[in-house]
Amino acid sequence: MVLQFSKENGVATLKFNRPDKYNSFNQELAFAVQKALDDCEQDDAVRVIVITGEGKAFCAGQDLAEATDPNGPPLKKIVGDHYNPIVLKLRAIEKPIIAAVNGVAAGAGANLALACDMVVAKKSATFIQAFSAIGLIPDSGGTYFLPRLVGAQKALALMLSGDKVPAAEAEAMNMIYKAIEDEEFDAYINKMTAKMAKMPTKGYGLTKKAVNESFNNTLKEQLELEEKLQAIAGSTEDFKEGTQAFLEKRKPEFQGK
Incomplete structure (x- = not known):
């Protein structure tokens, strides 16, 4: 089983499960x-999605044994059909998606993490744009997301150099949301996901769409979009519950509807 997939209390967890290969991707x-991800999108009971890795690595990117196999899929197919x-699903799903980076995130593994809505990493984790070392360009959205997160010059330098970026440095340069002490990491992720699973999911999805x-x-177009999406948010059951709870001075009980 190359992927461990579970759902509990509104939280869906996707755990890459090729630890002997540092969770590198194959077909x-x-x-x-x-x-x-399709399952998570269609299941109304799923309110938040977590993506992480089994073992010491988050994901080392593409399994090069597959990429160099004469009988395997060509690079164009790997990028176009796999990544x-x-x-596109990570950005389109109207539910929050958290990359819980438990170890090294390299190549496509790093860029898939950056495509998520929020990246939280162990302080021992590192991020590496490893493509230049083998003569490739960053894929999996790397040339789109990384410049927007850290600026064009910094992004290009990281892509050309292939330098390892420790999680704390990644946080400092706004590449990721937070770097967490290793021993506190699991508890932090559990607390965050438990909280988000009880929040107004429809509002989260509309916020993601707006961003x-x-x-x-x-x-002007963005203001018009905000106006449109706010009207949709204002028609949700969660908005009604949130405002009623505020007026009644109690904690809201959102249903994600």
Whole structure:
């Protein structure tokens, strides 16, 4: 089983499960992740999604044994059929997606993490744009997300140099949300996901949509989109519950509807 997939209390967890290969991607894992993400999108009981890795690594990127196999899929197919659909699903699913980076995130593994809504990493974890070392370019959305997170010059330097970026440094340069002490990591992720699973899921999804579209909109277009999406948010049961709870001075009980 190359992917451990579980659901509990509104939290879906996708755990890459090729620890002997540092959770590097092959075709089987890529398609398993795509299928699990489709499941999460369609299941109303899923309120938040966590992506992490088994063992010491988060994901070391592409399994080069597959990529160099004469009988294996060519690079164009690997990028187009394996990674691109995952990145598009990560951005399209209207539920929060957290990359819980438990170890090294290299190549496509690093960029899949950056495509998530929030990246939380162990302080011992590192991020590496490993492509230049083998004569490739960053894929899996790396050339899109990384410059937007850290700036074009910093992103290009990291891509060209292939330097390892420790989690604390990644946080300092706004590449990731937080770097957490290793011994506190699991508890932090559990606390965060438990909280988010009880929050207004529809509002989260609309917020994600607004941020996604902001990259291509003018200010006027973005203001109009906010107006449209706010009207949708205001018609949800969660908005009604949130305002009623505020007026009654009690804790809201959101249903994600």
